[in-house]
Amino acid sequence: MxxxxxxxxxxxxxxxxxxxxxxxxxxxxxxxxxxxxxxxxxxxxxxxxxxxxxxxxxxxxxxxxATTVEAVTASIEYAHAHPAVSSRIGALFGVSGHGTGFGGSGIGD
The missing domain is CATH 2.30.30.240 (PRC-barrel domain)
Known part of the structure; x- marks a missing residue:
């Protein structure tokens, strides 16, 4: 495509x-x-x-x-606020420069 x-x-x-x-x-x-x-x-x-x-x-x-900017932002904020998830933020949302293709969350990276 x-x-x-x-x-x-x-x-x-x-x-x-x-x-x-x-x-x-x-x-x-x-x-x-x-x-x-x-x-x-x-x-x-x-x-x-x-x-x-x-x-x-x-x-x-x-x-x-299909999603919204608000939904993605809320997911990132949720992940940062919950210790069980925050340790995996890089895997979930990518970290700038780590080759994940997502480029990081832009929040606290």
Whole structure:
């Protein structure tokens, strides 16, 4: 899959054909989804790594991969606040420069 195949206004569905949203734009390695598709008013996105294929005007992604910036931030804050999880933050969220591909959480790295 080439990210240049993904264009604004394409439908995004999961592998079970459940609607995920509509492509607003590609920004780096992230598909930004159009806010109009979500009642919560939050900014939703899907990592390009979750794309299984592009079929015509439809982007097919793994189930359960769409998330919000707020959800990711809350997960990182939770991990920092709980000792049982905080010792594994590097494995969960990556640490800048450690080759995890995630680039670190940006919070306390």
């Amino acid at each position: 080439n990210k240049d195949q993904i264009k604004p206004n394409m439908r995004v569905v999961d592998t079970h054909d459940h609607a995920v949203g509509t492509v607003d734009r590609i920004e780096g390695d992230i598909i930004d989804l159009a806010r109009k598709d979500f009642a919560d008013g939050l900014h939703h996105f899907v990592p390009l790594a979750a794309v299984k294929q592009v079929d015509g005007d439809t982007v097919i992604v793994e189930p359960g991969v």
